[in-house]
Amino acid sequence: MPTIEPHQARQVAESFGVDAGRYDRTRPSYPEPMIDRIVAASPGPAVLDVGAGTGIAARQFAAAGCTVLGVEPDARMAAFARRGGLEVEVSTFEAWDPGGRRFDTVVAGQAWHWVDPVAGAAAAAGVLRPGGRLAVFWNAFQAQPEAAEAFAAVYRRVLPGSLAAAGFGTAAPAAEPYGKLCDAAADGLRASGAFGDAERWRFDWQRSYTRDEWLDQLPTFGGNTQLPPEALQQVLAGMGAAVDALGGSFTAHYSTVVVTAAVRSGTPTTG
Numbered sequence: 001m002p003t004i005e006p007h008q009a010r011q012v013a014e015s016f017g018v019d020a021g022r023y024d025r026t027r028p029s030y031p032e033p034m035i036d037r038i039v040a041a042s043p044g045p046a047v048l049d050v051g052a053g054t055g056i057a058a059r060q061f062a063a064a065g066c067t068v069l070g071v072e073p074d075a076r077m078a079a080f081a082r083r084g085g086l087e088v089e090v091s092t093f094e095a096w097d098p099g100g101r102r103f104d105t106v107v108a109g110q111a112w113h114w115v116d117p118v119a120g121a122a123a124a125a126g127v128l129r130p131g132g133r134l135a136v137f138w139n140a141f142q143a144q145p146e147a148a149e150a151f152a153a154v155y156r157r158v159l160p161g162s163l164a165a166a167g168f169g170t171a172a173p174a175a176e177p178y179g180k181l182c183d184a185a186a187d188g189l190r191a192s193g194a195f196g197d198a199e200r201w202r203f204d205w206q207r208s209y210t211r212d213e214w215l216d217q218l219p220t221f222g223g224n225t226q227l228p229p230e231a232l233q234q235v236l237a238g239m240g241a242a243v244d245a246l247g248g249s250f251t252a253h254y255s256t257v258v259v260t261a262a263v264r265s266g267t268p269t270t271g
Contacts, residue, residue, distance in 0.1 A: 018225055020080040024054035026217035028139055030109060031203045031256055035060050038260070043131040044104035050093045050120070051111025055081035061107070062086070069103075071096050073114075094119045098127045102269065105133050112136035112259075113181050117188025125194030128263040134195065135260040136185050140177030142253040147246055154238035158231060162223060177202075177255040185259040195261035203256040211243040214250075 038061075039045075045066045049058045052070025054077050062068050070088035072078040078088040089096065093115050106124040108115065124134045143151060155162055176182075186198040209217075215236050218224055224232060243250060 018076075019219065020054050020077050022216065023077070023220045024056065024080060026213070026220055027056060027110075028207060028254065029056050029060060030137065030139065031205050032060075034137065034201070034203045034256055034258060035064050037201065038105065038107065038133070038135045038258075039064050039066065041135075041260070041262075042105040042133050043129060046103045046105070046129075048103040048106045048124075048127060050106060050108040050124070051114055052081055052086070052088055053077045053109075053111065055084050055086045055088070057107060057109035058086050059084065066105075069101075093123055096123070101127065102129045103127050103132060104129055105135065107134075108136040110138055112138075112185055117184050118191045121188045121192035122194060125192060125263050125267045126269050128267070128269075130263070130265055132263050133260060134189070134263070135258055137256055137258040138178045138181060140255045140257060142177065142255065144250060144253075147242070147250040147252075150242040150245065151239060154235060154242055158234045158238060159227075178257050182257055182259050189259070189261050193264075194267045195263055198259055198261040201258040201260065203258075204253070205256070206251055206253045208249055208251045209243075210249045211240055214243055215240055 047058075047061045047066045047068045049055075049061070049068055049070040052058050052072045053074075055070065058068045058070050058081065068086065070078070070081055070086055071091055071093055072081065072088050073090065073092045075090050078090045081088045091097075106128060112120065121134065128134070142148075182200060186200075189195045189198050218236060218239060219232060224235065227235070
């Protein structure tokens with residue numbers, strides 16, 4: 001059976017808008033040092049946010065003084081972001097028409113794996129001004145070992161054979177989080193021929209979750225957005241019991257990983 005790459009799984013990629021409000025309320029934002037470093041490495045304030053979702057990253061860049069335009073394939077997510085005052089156009093990035101507009105920075109938070117890595121890199125290069133930068137990033141969740149095993153046990157019981165059942169948030173903080181996604185992004189930049197050498201940045205931080213906070217976020221995960229209601233309720237019940245057994249809360253370690261490169265001078269722009 002042929003392997004389906006993440007960007008080909010459109011049904012999952014466009015499933016997060018099923019509850020945009022919950023997604024925006026519960027998904028973590030990005031560390032301010034990362035936002036500041038991307039802004040400082042860019043030649044100007046004009047940002048294009050690919051896969052903008054509900055606007056979590058876009059609001060952070062706007063707060064840092066940038067002007068932000070979002071591109072988002074899910075109309076429900078885009079509508080939520082617009083209600084928050086953001087400008088968002090509905091399209092996949094590969095099919096989006098920039099209409100001659102140019103940007104200093106193209107970013108993608110928790111979204112670049114839904115974009116064809118080579119076509120996406122070429123599209124980004126086509127709208128960047130000279131010296132412009134592409135920066136794609138992900139929040140990699142890493143539970144404490146006891147919590148990770150308890151959570152994986154829930155999935156093994158409710159959804160045996162699923163990716164989550166094989167290990168939920170088990171990567172050690174010292175490991176390379178989201179290594180395959182970062183490799184794919186860097187390979188796409190290289191294959192496009194439009195960017196200089198890719199850099200990888202990493203920002204480590206942590207967040208504590210209460211039982212209710214964790215259960216509120218779980219339905220927004222890609223593996224859960226398409227579950228039948230009965231299966232989702234079983235996951236939530238099991239997770240709630242697991243957090244109760246941990247004392248009612250747990251600490252999650254996050255590594256925010258960034259793949260970034262500047263566009264080569266002389267790269268053709270798109271009209």
